[in-house]
Amino acid sequence: MEPSSKLHRAHVLVVPYPGQGHINPMLQFSKRLVSKGLKATLVLTVHIAKSMHADPSSSINLETISDGHDLGGRASAKSMQAYLTCFQTVGSRGLAELIHKLDCSGRPVDAIIYDGFLPWVLDVAKQCEKLGVVFFTQTCAVNNIYYHVQRGLLPLPLSGDSVKVPGLPPLEPSETPSFVCKLGTYPAFYDMVINQFMNVDEADFVLCDTFYELEKEVVDWMSTNLWPLKTIGPTLPSLYLDKRLPDDAAYGINLFTPTTTSTVFTWLRHHPPHSVVYVSFGSFAELDPSQFSELAHGLALAGHPFLWIVRSSEQHKLPRDLMDSIPSKEALILPWCDQLEILTNDSIGCFVTHCGLNSVIEAICLGVPMVAMPQWTDQGTNAKFVEDVWRVGVRARADEAGLVRRKEVERRVREVLGGGERGVEMADSARRWMAAAKASISEGGSSDRNIDDFVAKLATRSSVE
Known part of the structure; x- marks a missing residue:
């Protein structure tokens, strides 16, 4: 028009x-x-x-x-x-x-x-x-x-x-x-x-x-x-x-100060396509220290390099002994970043997300399969659709204590990135939904x-x- x-x-x-x-x-x-x-x-x-x-x-x-x-x-x-x-x-x-x-x-x-x-x-x-x-x-x-x-x-x-x-x-x-x-x-x-x-x-x-x-x-x-x-x-x-829209390259308003792009991309360049796990729980969700520990150990056990966004106010919850033992080329912890720029990077193969809608839609639009770890509000419903309706991810299930244990994190990340039948299906679904999203607008x-x-x-x- x-x-x-x-x-x-x-x-x-x-x-x-x-x-x-x-x-x-x-x-x-x-x-x-x-x-x-x-x-x-x-x-x-x-x-x-x-x-x-x-x-x-x-x-x-x-x-x-x-x-x-x-x-x-x-x-x-x-x-x-x-x-x-x-x-x-x-x-x-x-x-x-x-x-x-x-x-x-x-x-x-x-x-x-x-x-x-x-x-x-x-x-x-x-x-x-x-x-x-x-x-x-x-x-x-x-x-x-x-x-x-x-x-x-x-x-x-x-x-x-x-x-x-x-x-x-x-x-x-x-x-x-x-x-x-x-x-x-x-x-x-x-x-x-x-x-x-x-x-x-x-x-x-x-x-x-x-x-x-x-x-x-x-x-x-x-x-x-x-x-x-x-x-x-x-x-x-x-x-x-x-x-x-030729000048529309970013959202335009940030309530957090993103890390300079050069820092992130210098690290990402050292990893092959679709090998890196990107982890972010958004601007509001807060994890218990025990969940931080389980997630960190699970990511380490999965055997893939990971880029993890942990807000400055949350970084004291990280298990320092473990994080210090992981080589810097295998793990990068940042307080904030431009998520769109990260998700479009060819090295990203999996997004561990709280399933806030903006994050889910960004992953769908950019063709990145997800490991869903919903925390509260609408996120559990979004995770249901990610896994069972849209078929672009899997849910990491919490135990009776409400924690997603390290073995579950490891299993789900490997399910997405391991090259098996389910991982291939998720990648194919992600590509189809990416095309549908772009066509709609x-x-x-x-x-x-x-x-x-x-x-x-x-x-x-x-x-x-």
Whole structure:
């Protein structure tokens, strides 16, 4: 779709939940909208804006609102519940003031695209007489489960050995999100994920950060029975997908300082193709010291060189005696890195991941098989699909104590990289899904068509209203 002067007048505010895994996909979607003629303004909290590393050449405007914790962000709040309550109170007021400011400054807002974790933003949009667009940052499978819980259609606590939700394969209770199968854990997070659907029926558009081919059955069911949702992913930088956005080579905002690329690639160059195990558990998950020890020993036993991302705040948990005994050419520990650049490197053959959705989608888009070690929230459901539905990885199973033991880590890594029948199948599946992901966002693909349709409808409705 070619931009037109009419489309250029449509202006969207984009409001993500203040976390790296939420900012990235919503920022990337904003870039797609700008490439199709819309104006986009990303709204971040004051604290995030102060602490981030941003691309100064970005085509996306930035504005800030307060979450009531400008100096320390969520970490400075007394509790997660206290933070969310404060963010809603202070953020609602600040967002309404921002909309008024933009409306009066020659940049009027037509629609607000908001993270499903922040349903109060829709209330502000309606109060300000703007279109409200919900953007779900988890899979349709996970959202469908939460929807059924919120509407009382999936009673809790779960009972029986199988959980049946329309559009999904039968699930073991442990394969549902942790807030569902372990009812009562992290009540503030439970409320946040379930309350996404408290007012969703009032949204003007429903967008999901996935692509149709990846979740065809559940997307069809939800579109037919709930809302006409649009899949608009994958939301990686264009360089790694269709290459149609020439300046889109990175996410553009980092809350952590990545290690210089030269350090990583100098180390990777010494290893043959598809031989290195890449290990990362994202920006939020925290492992127990005992799990660190089991994972480290398992990686050493697997016999493959490994690159392990361990945040600075977590490095004291590493088993130092073991790590010091491994030659530096066989193990590299870094506090953070550009994950996309790592996953595209030819030496990477396996990704040991917590199965946060962004990491799973990056691995799928870049054709890297996975060893899944889910920790909490939606990760167990994502891991189920990685192994049994998409067939691009295996799950490393925890024992009765909740630990993934070293022998299990060793076995699963070797299963992916050992050259056996299952490993070959995973590699083939990974290549097929990589092609499907790129096709979906390329010109005429399922997500590209959905974005074009959204842009056209938004332009039409904003011009009328």
